[in-house]
Amino acid sequence: MSNCLNEHVAAVRALTDAKGFSSNEERIWEMLALIHTEISEATNAYKKGESAESVGEELIDAVIRIFHLLSALDLDADALFEAKMAHNWERPYKYNTVRGG
Numbered sequence: 001m002s003n004c005l006n007e008h009v010a011a012v013r014a015l016t017d018a019k020g021f022s023s024n025e026e027r028i029w030e031m032l033a034l035i036h037t038e039i040s041e042a043t044n045a046y047k048k049g050e051s052a053e054s055v056g057e058e059l060i061d062a063v064i065r066i067f068h069l070l071s072a073l074d075l076d077a078d079a080l081f082e083a084k085m086a087h088n089w090e091r092p093y094k095y096n097t098v099r100g101g
């Protein structure tokens with residue numbers, strides 16, 4: 001099984017530790033909220049007609065924050081990803097939703 005996500009999680013954790021950002025449990029709520037802020041920034045950039053790269057930069061900010069949180073929760077990102085993808089492949093077309101997707 002691939003370990004590439006966990007390698008990114010470890011790289012983000014090294015950065016956050018070096019830059020003084022706590023990964024303590026009392027920050028979990030804050031970390032979850034900050035993931036939302038990055039998605040909002042991406043939404044705003046897209047809404048304003050900014051470049052795809054600008055939108056992508058905010059999406060990567062969200063990914064970095066998610067990796068930091070996965071590290072703080074001591075989770076195996078690759079195992080979770082592989083299990084969830086396998087589960088999703090077993091689901092029906094459009095997951096039987098009527099609207100949205």
Ligand SMILES: [Mg+2]
Nearest residue numbers: 038041058061
């Ligand atoms: Mg940002």
